[in-house]
Amino acid sequence: MSLIGTDIDHAAAVLKAGGLVAIPTETVYGLAAVIRDDKAVASIFEAKKRPAFDPLIVHIGEFDWVEELCRDIPEAARTFMHKVWPGPVTLLLKKSERVSDLVTSGQPSVAVRMPGHPMSLELLRKLGEPVAAPSANPFGYVSPTSAEHVMDQLRNEVDYVLDGGEAGVGLESTIVSFLEEQPVVLRLGGMSLEALTALMGTEPVLRIATHSNPEAPGQLDKHYATRVPLVLTPNVEEEANLYPGMKLGLLSLNREYPGTDWHTVEVLSKKSDLNEAARNLFAAMRRLDQSGVQLIVAERFPEEGLGRAINDRLQRASVKSAK
Numbered sequence: 001m002s003l004i005g006t007d008i009d010h011a012a013a014v015l016k017a018g019g020l021v022a023i024p025t026e027t028v029y030g031l032a033a034v035i036r037d038d039k040a041v042a043s044i045f046e047a048k049k050r051p052a053f054d055p056l057i058v059h060i061g062e063f064d065w066v067e068e069l070c071r072d073i074p075e076a077a078r079t080f081m082h083k084v085w086p087g088p089v090t091l092l093l094k095k096s097e098r099v100s101d102l103v104t105s106g107q108p109s110v111a112v113r114m115p116g117h118p119m120s121l122e123l124l125r126k127l128g129e130p131v132a133a134p135s136a137n138p139f140g141y142v143s144p145t146s147a148e149h150v151m152d153q154l155r156n157e158v159d160y161v162l163d164g165g166e167a168g169v170g171l172e173s174t175i176v177s178f179l180e181e182q183p184v185v186l187r188l189g190g191m192s193l194e195a196l197t198a199l200m201g202t203e204p205v206l207r208i209a210t211h212s213n214p215e216a217p218g219q220l221d222k223h224y225a226t227r228v229p230l231v232l233t234p235n236v237e238e239e240a241n242l243y244p245g246m247k248l249g250l251l252s253l254n255r256e257y258p259g260t261d262w263h264t265v266e267v268l269s270k271k272s273d274l275n276e277a278a279r280n281l282f283a284a285m286r287r288l289d290q291s292g293v294q295l296i297v298a299e300r301f302p303e304e305g306l307g308r309a310i311n312d313r314l315q316r317a318s319v320k321s322a323k
Contacts, residue, residue: 004147004161008119011162012127015040020047020157022136022150023059023123024164025115027088027173027190028143028282029150030059030133031158041102041132047157050139055105056132057090057173058112061124069112069130071096077178083199085114086121088169088190092177103132113173119164135172136161140225142285142317145170149286170279171309176204188309190278208312224282225317226289230296232311232318236260239297249293251284251314253277253301264291278306281313 011021015032018040023032031047033040035058045052058069066073066081070093077091095110104110112130115121124131135143136150136158144150147163174189174196184205185196197203228249233239240248240260247263250256254272256265266284268277288296298314301307 003155003158004151004163006119006163007160008123008126008162011123011160014160015123015127015131019159020044021123022144022147022154022158022161023115023117023120023131023133024147024162024167025059025117025120025133026168027115027171028145028167029136029147029161030057030115030120031136031150031154032059032131032133034127035099035103035130035132038100038102041100044132044134047154048134048137048139050134052102053105054139055107055111056103056134058099058103058110058130059120059124059133060112060114060130061121061127063114065130066093066112068098069096069110070094074178076183080176080178080183080200081114084191086116087114088116088171088173089113089196090173090175090187090189092175092179092186094179109177109179111175117164117168119162123162142224142226142282142289143172145279145282149283166279168279170281170283171306171313174309188312190306190309192305193308194305224285224313226285226296228289228293228296229319230285230298230314230317232298232300232314234300236297236299243295247292247294249288249291249296251288251296251298253299255299263293264288274301274305274307274310277301278310281310285317 018037021032023030072094090111090113099110137144145167147161150161169190171190174191175187177184184207249264250262251266268280301310
């Protein structure tokens with residue numbers, strides 16, 4: 001059988017046997033293993049070269065699975081999950097004994113979400129059990145938004161790639177912790193702060209950590225990076241002038257900045273649509289990385305909607321960032 005395809009039954013069989021399957025979600029592609037099998041979960045860390053202290057997100061197919069994975073679930077969390085799932089939001093809750101410390105990197109909490117992609121939901125429900133599934137890429141590199149991205153980098157590490165087309169959101173999930181009295185956003189992502197506030201009826205606390213001991217996935221200070229150095233700046237042309245003679249790549253929202261001699265240009269949304277920009281971000285970063293440029297100059301995006309999450313990803317990818 002081909003390594004890539006749309007056979008959900010085969011994907012389920014591979015997972016049940018302890019294999020690794022790259023699965024499509026609405027955010028990015030995930031590298032999945034069943035959580036009951038510590039050996040399979042360990043192979044995720046090995047395949048990605050991911051440090052064992054960085055916890056994984058558990059993906060579920062039914063709401064009642066949360067009861068088995070978590071304990072002392074606040075009523076506010078129950079109400080919230082029914083508003084946002086299936087969708088690009090992960091909840092951080094106290095874990096039950098069913099979830100191994102390997103999945104949570106020793107943390108007493110577990111990150112859980114129900115993906116919004118129909119193929120992944122069908123797979124999870126057919127499988128009948130949760131999977132751990134971080135992004136299907138080498139640790140620290142740009143996340144994959146297509147099956148081809150997965151094949152480019154993990155062809156020899158994955159047993160099957162379930163091809164569900166291009167990811168519709170293009171950014172990892174927003175992570176909201178319900179471990180304290182008030183909900184706390186720990187990672188910006190595929191649902192904007194404005195949308196979260198509307199659903200909650202109040203603006204959540206924002207605590208975007210960048211450190212080496214994360215309580216939730218995607219909090220490390222160096223993450224989502226290209227191999228070519230990237231700088232993030234509010235003034236693209238001024239920044240580009242600092243590097244005379246270099247082959248420069250541009251990553252911008254809606255302009256090509258024709259006054260500068262760019263080697264490669266990636267405009268994410270000519271309509272200035274931040275949702276479209278988020279959807280195109282990681283694929284554009286990959287193309288720039290492979291275009292022969294020596295440096296990527298990334299424009300700082302508006303701090304609104306998904307622009308905040310885009311800036312977060314670019315900040316973590318950058319070697320230098322100007323405010």
